[in-house]
Amino acid sequence: xxxxxxxxxxxxxxxxxxxxxxxxxxxxxxxxxxxxxxxxxxxxxxxxxxxxxxxxxxxxxxxxxxxxxxxxxxxxxxxxxxxxxxxxxxxxxxxxxxxxxxxxxxxxxxxxxxxxx
Numbered sequence: 001x002x003x004x005x006x007x008x009x010x011x012x013x014x015x016x017x018x019x020x021x022x023x024x025x026x027x028x029x030x031x032x033x034x035x036x037x038x039x040x041x042x043x044x045x046x047x048x049x050x051x052x053x054x055x056x057x058x059x060x061x062x063x064x065x066x067x068x069x070x071x072x073x074x075x076x077x078x079x080x081x082x083x084x085x086x087x088x089x090x091x092x093x094x095x096x097x098x099x100x101x102x103x104x105x106x107x108x109x110x111x112x113x114x115x116x117x
Contacts, residue, residue: 001073003061008071011061015096019103019117026065027092028105033115040112042083045104048114049076058099064090065108076104 003011020032030036037048049056062072062079069090079086079095087093091108102116 003071003073005070008063011071011096012063012067014098015061015063015094015103018098018101019096027107028094028103028113028115030105030113030115033117036113036115038112039104039114042080042112045114046076046080049100049102052116054097054100054102058097060095060097062086062093062095064094065092066090 020029021027022029035052037044039045039048046056056076058075059073060076060079062074063069076095076097087106093106095104097103102114104112104114106112
């Protein structure tokens with residue numbers, strides 16, 4: 001589901017309040033995240049979530065570096081099925097799950113990290 005402009009702003013505000021960010025480089029500050037894992041294969045995201053007893057049916061929010069793009073609400077399983085399309089939208093992509101308290105960051109330099117905050 002594509003969120004409205006107002007809903008998108010609210011999700012991003014909540015993300016900034018709850019996830020530690022390094023504002024100088026515009027990414028999650030994973031040094032402040034207690035549990036994190038570098039992701040090599042996109043499928044590893046689901047495997048890692050299952051290992052951590054995460055409900056993968058909880059809604060996630062997908063957004064990009066370009067703040068003008070709307071936020072998408074879906075499930076992590078749906079994102080993984082079309083992840084190449086999702087990350088091709090813009091050069092940095094975040095998948096944020098406030099209920100299960102995790103974030104996936106696809107950073108433009110090729111690094112992908114999953115963190116539980």
